[in-house]
Amino acid sequence: MTSAAWSLQCSACVYTVAGDRLASVCPDCGQPLSVKLAAASRDQVTAEATMWRYAAAMPILANEHRVSIGEGMTPLTELPELAKAAGVARLWIKDEGLNPTASFKARGLCMAITRAKALGLPGVCVPTAGNAGIALSAYAAAAGMPARIYAPKTTPPPILGSIRAYGAELELVDGHIGDAGKATMQFAKESGYFNVATVREPYRVEGMKTMGYEIAEAFAWKTLPDAIVYPTGGGEGTIGIWKAFKEMVEWGWLPKDIALPKMVVAQAAGCAPLVRAFAASEEKATPWENPATHASGLRVPGPFGDRWTLRTLRESNGAAFSVDEDTMRASTFTLASSSGIDAAPEGGCGLAVAGILVKAGVVKATAHIVVFNTGSGASYRW
Ligand SMILES: Cc1ncc(COP(=O)(O)O)c(C=O)c1O
Ligand SMILES: [Zn+2]
Structure with a gap:
């Protein structure tokens, strides 16, 4: 892939970069990046019973693999x-x-892992209030990627059980998701795993x-x-x-x-x-x-x-x-x-x-x- 069909634009300043490379937050101002796509046509919406029916409006190329387990099209x-x-x-x-994975988080982590897999990343990690952790665990399992999850100790036990069941490494943290976020950043720096925290990851x-x-x-x-x-x-x-x-x-x-x-x-x-x-x-x-x-x-x-x-x-x-x-x-x-x-x-x-x-x-x-x-x-x- 030499150039992507979309760019990443800062949500707060004028920074823009092509969408074909690894990116987290804006290097100029530190705010989240937003995906800017070329115009798509509504005629391209398919009859697929997942969120991928809107693939024409999503950051994915025609020949790319979707890491999908049936997300979207909820009642x-x-x-x-x-x-x-x-x-x-x-x-x-x-x-x-x-x-x-029993929440809307499936949609976002499905898209993020699809891009992470396309970029060949070695592993992914995330701080979570719970449901993003289950979603990341499941999509990483579907992609065959290692995943590390940082969740507060107070996260509901059924959610923690699901994260473990999908085979992700789970680290429990004293405090709230902000504390989990700090631990995740530290781990990402040491391990080379990519941090897919909410809006620190653009997809x-x-x-x-x-x-x-x-x-x-x-x-x-x-x-x-x-x-x-x-x-x-x-x-x-x-x-x-x-x-x-x-x-x-x-x-x-x-x-x-x-x-x-x-x-x-x-x-x-x-x-x-x-x-x-x-x-x-x-x-x-x-x-x-x-x-x-x-x-x-x-x-x-x-x-x-x-x-x-x-x-x-x-x-x-x-x-x-x-x-x-x-x-x-x-x-x-x-x-x-x-x-x-x-x-x-x-x-x-x-x-x-x-x-x-x-x-x-x-x-x-x-x-x-x-x-x-x-x-x-x-x-x-x-
Ligand atoms: C069930 C549920 N609802 C709402 C939210 C909040 O969503 P957002 O972080 O997109 O604001 C979360 C986040 O973990 C969640 O798990
Ligand atoms: Zn910026």
Whole structure:
């Protein structure tokens, strides 16, 4: 490969590099890199029942191998009772718990490992709140690559068991994902393994954005929901979905004058750095002291993708809210018991935030809302 069909552009400054080489963050300003693709046509979408139906809009060449185990194309289920309870006209749950490895993290790590394999990297490592670790373990296993995972000791045991079952090396860390991040960086330096941490690696977002493509296709490429509620920790889900909508408008997949959704961040009151920063109109988040929540995926006190996520919220005219643990627990139970969806606490957090939106003036009572259940309740039961 002499030149790639895409480039990597800094999300914060003017730095650009061709996409055919190993890259992490921007060498000039240290912020995340974003993939810039040549325009693709909607006619290139295939009938494949995975996220790879959008391969034309993803950083992969026609002759390259996809490290795939069936990720994406998750159900989008309309739930009128939940819409009524939330005070909106229509509400859908996008159930990411049905992905391989039981969370949306499968999409991003699938894309990252596909690129890591194409580059011939010797091994991969990641700090995780849990679900990214399972996803990396599984995709590394599928690619035949060694993987090292750094996770907080407090990570739910079913998640740690899954990481071990896929054959990855697991290191437990005192503290939170930020502490795991430091250990991962140190290990990467010593071992030569590539660190695929959230938005320190440019391709995870490209897998995540397929959630946005799936929503656009489910809405027949004509309309979009008024708001998308995303349980947010590191920010890559939120960033990816918004990137998808912008690409689709730019490439003519969606009408130029389409109303884009407001992106809404849902966080736990015990760890809400993005909610706090957005409310104060800050460009970056101050790390949250003593982060604590049962929703381990949301226990990210100092997200590296804070600026990009906050910019996404501003660009989409979005919002950010947190809910307390009791509200989250009740909402998780409501979601599971009223729909049969295996609600993760993160999904419960999203549903609780959906119920705030009309009162907060973010959307009208006529709104159509998509809420993400980002993981599986089974991962949290032990
Ligand atoms: C189930 C679940 N939901 C939400 C998140 C937060 O996602 P993001 O880091 O993309 O903001 C995570 C992250 O680990 C997660 O595991
Ligand atoms: Zn830069």
